[in-house]
Amino acid sequence: MTTFAVTAASASSSPTCAAATMPRPPAPPPQLLTTLAMAGVQVCYAAQINLGTTHLVHLGLPHKFASLAWLAGPLAGLIVQPVVGFLSDNCTHPLGRRRPFIIVGALLTALSLLTFSNATQLATLISSKENVDAVSLALAVVSFFALDFSIQAIQAPLRALVNDVMPPAKLSSANSCISFYCGVGNLVGGLWTAVHWSSLYASLLSDIQIVFALSAIFLIVTTWFTVWSTQEQPLTTAKPPLLNSSVSAPSRLRSISALPSSLSSRVYNILRGIPDPFWGVFLIQLCTWCGFFTLFVYVNSWMAHNVFGGDPALPPSDPKRQLFDAGVRLGGTANATTAVVTIVYSAILPRLLNTFGITPVYVFSQLVEAFTLMAAINIRPGAFPPSAAWQLIAVGNIGAFGVVWATTVSVPWTIIMTALDSDPYYAANKGLFTTLFNVSQSFPQLVVAFIAPLILALRDDSSYVMFVGGIAALFGAVLVVWLRVERAVPKPIPISGKVASMSSIHVS
DSSP, X not given: OXXXXXXXXXXXXXXXXXHHHSOOOOOOOXXXXXXXXXXXXXXXXXXXXXXXXXXXHHTXXXXXXXXXXXXXXXXXXXXXXXXXXXXXXXXXXXXXXXXHHHHHHHHHHHHHHHHHHTHHHHHHHHSOGGGHHHHHHHHHHHHHXXXXXXXXXXXXXXXXXXXXXXXXXXXXXXXXXXXXXXXXXXXXXXXXXXXXXXXXXXXXSOHHHHHHHHHHHHHHHHHXXXXXXXXXXXXXXXXXXXXXXXXXXXXXXXXXXXXXXXXXXXXXXXXXXXXXXXXXXXXXXXXXXXXXXXXXXXXXXXXXXXXXXXXXXXXXXXXXXXXXHHHHHHHHHHHHHHHHHHHHHHHHHHHHHHHHOHHHHHHHHHHHHHHHHHXXXXXXXXXXXXXXXXXXXXXXXXXXXXXXXXXXXXXXHHHHHHHHHTSHHHHTTXXXXXXXXXXXXXXXXXXXXXXXXXXXXXXXXXXHHHHHHHHHHHHHHHHHHHHTGGGGSOSSOTTSTTTSOTGGGTOO
């Protein structure tokens, strides 16, 4: 064995050996790579939010029915996420429980993005000339639904993956990473939307084709890093272990196993037994996402129609159509501003939470949401194109939503994960219960999708729909105080400080 021995002197005289003994650069924190796919998911959402509604209107969908196309989101949340959560909890694939679903979801999402953005081109290949318009709209609507279903199939397993592989000390830090990556994804997607690609490069492709193709590529790359860098322990056919197998199950577990065989009784008792404040935060999220959905669907059409006075039904060469397109691009800039605010606010959110507590910070987020949505009804320049001052006001109003986004993708999830971890049964089935919690973000979309056409039938103005969303956000602020959701979270708050600050994960 002495043949391979290297003395200190020889090592110092040999460049090769010296290089071999140099310390390796530190690996990035695991939570940065495990959660990276969320950036790809959010880029896809940003592309859909910025261009989805306007593209459907361009293809012939009446504006007042645009919200019905967004029914895909709540349906996916109510159907796909619970099913995927249950299947992934019990998946025995060699790659693990979550990664197979993340991979398939990413591939289907990329396919849906490309189909939606190329609906007209595909329609010319598969239909007669007189049916191109109808077929292209049908393809766009179907792929729009498929896009929401496939994105939802990524999100639930990704959230569960983070909770499976992260040690408790890094779990809140991982949730902060998710908040950060949501901001990055919104920023990238907003900036891509704000670029007039077709004129910049004299491309044969339209803006939406380029943006959606870039989004598909970005999603595949970020998903690959998540899957490659994260190691899951494959599930055996045995029942999943408790969170801490060295501790005997509490009386709640024994009582659940002793419940009557009636499925409805078992489900009722399991749902009733979810630790507090799960259902309180659930109600607040219902209000928050009622407001979110009014913004997601109408923000760019509001910018293009109310602020710029454009008309999407006119030919591309018409000045009013050009105003509409300019408004859509400024909407992308506004959403990019939202992303910047999200990133900055995510960095200071931990300190705010430990300084002021959860209730004031959570209430402030709800009030910001209410103000931005209710103010939209009064942002009417009167002259078109709007002045630089009016454009700045519109962009700033939407940009303030970054405060809400940074809060709602981290604080509620930290609270409910803390609640689930307090009981071994619920901790062992996080995939199922996190998808249940996601219903609080899906059901409001269903409500708004049906209410919005009624509001638009009375007042053909999307700012009135946004105003109603602001009222829902105000009610959410009341619930934060009334339900005292902060009582389950230990001090210091796990999302912050040495446990999980943005600076501690090297992304501040």
